[in-house]
Amino acid sequence: MIRGLYTGAAGMLASQTQSDIIADNVANVRTPGYKEEDGIVKAFPDMLIERTALTNGRAENTLIGSMGTGVVVDRVARMNVQGALQTTDLPTDLAVTSPGFFAVQTPDGERYSRNGHFQISANGTLQTADGLSVLGENGPIGTLSKTFTVSADGTVSDQGRVIDRLKLVQIPQETLVREGQSLYSSAQPGQIQNVGLGTIQIRQGAVEGSNVDIPGQMTKMITVMRAYEANQKVIQTLDTTLDKAVNEVGKV
Incomplete structure (x- = not known):
């Protein structure tokens, strides 16, 4: 559960960095010679998830799947295309x-x-x-x-x-x-x-002129905002679950 909080937080930080890059592009749409930039996201290694259960008195592991451990903006790419x-x-x-x-x-x-x-x-x-x-x-x-x-x-x-x-x-x-x-x-x-x-x-x-594509930047902004909100909801859900585990389950 705590690992999920870190994963969600990493996604929010990456979205925030991408949002800053988009805002910088939009601010320089009238700057002569400006080149549009884009944040390249890199995923952390996935982890295998297994379920452990007792079968005939012996512990057996069953593979459930994999879980991502978060993302980060690895680098900023510059679109070196001639402006109008x-x-x-x-x-x-x-x-x-x-x-x-x-x-x-x-x-x-x-x-x-x-x-x-x-x-x-x-x-x-x-x-x-x-x-x-x-x-x-x-x-x-x-x-x-x-x-x-x-x-x-x-x-x-x-x-x-x-x-x-x-x-x-x-x-x-x-x-x-x-x-x-x-x-x-x-x-x-x-x-x-x-x-x-x-x-x-x-x-x-x-x-x-600047080579910034305003419609494209607006589309990216919407995508980034949705990703940020999705990770925010994940953190809120895990926080609520953790609260119940500590304050309610612990009382039983």
Whole structure:
């Protein structure tokens, strides 16, 4: 009976984690370059259940079946699918339509993002909405005027002069670490590679939208809520049974 309480509690905790992930997805439905996440649930090992009874004075075990010992959210999977392009006609907005991430400079070092909603700083450098410098092959990109252009291969030009080329990197999906503010790092920096020149595809005047599927998230939310309520009822039932066993059966 106590084991059942732990199993039900584990299911509630897993549902709560999944609910938090869904809420985060919905909150970022308008965040450029955001990638939908999903909690992958892992079941604990099942246990065999046997009934012991005396037959002709000898104890015999009869197999009843198996019982689950709970679940846990094992990892968070990221749906690395291209989001819909949103045309803004702003020269500072850039969308990556090929695999890869923009590289930006942060106080903690180089970080990566698919959010191409950029701006020009007071000193003429290209930066993110949070004031982080966007990196090219030669460092922060600048100095730029309001008429700068970016070609499909990431070459940044201004008034007929080549300034730099955007630095795009490829990061293995399984090593991505989300840090917030549309930024990612890698658990294995040694596996980060620059995107080859022939595979870079940049579109100026547009941003990549979030790839969150709102109807799908609402369906998942309903499923998670029902699972949470089911485990809650299991705990309530076991608690009632345990109460009777302690306070009523014990009196006999």
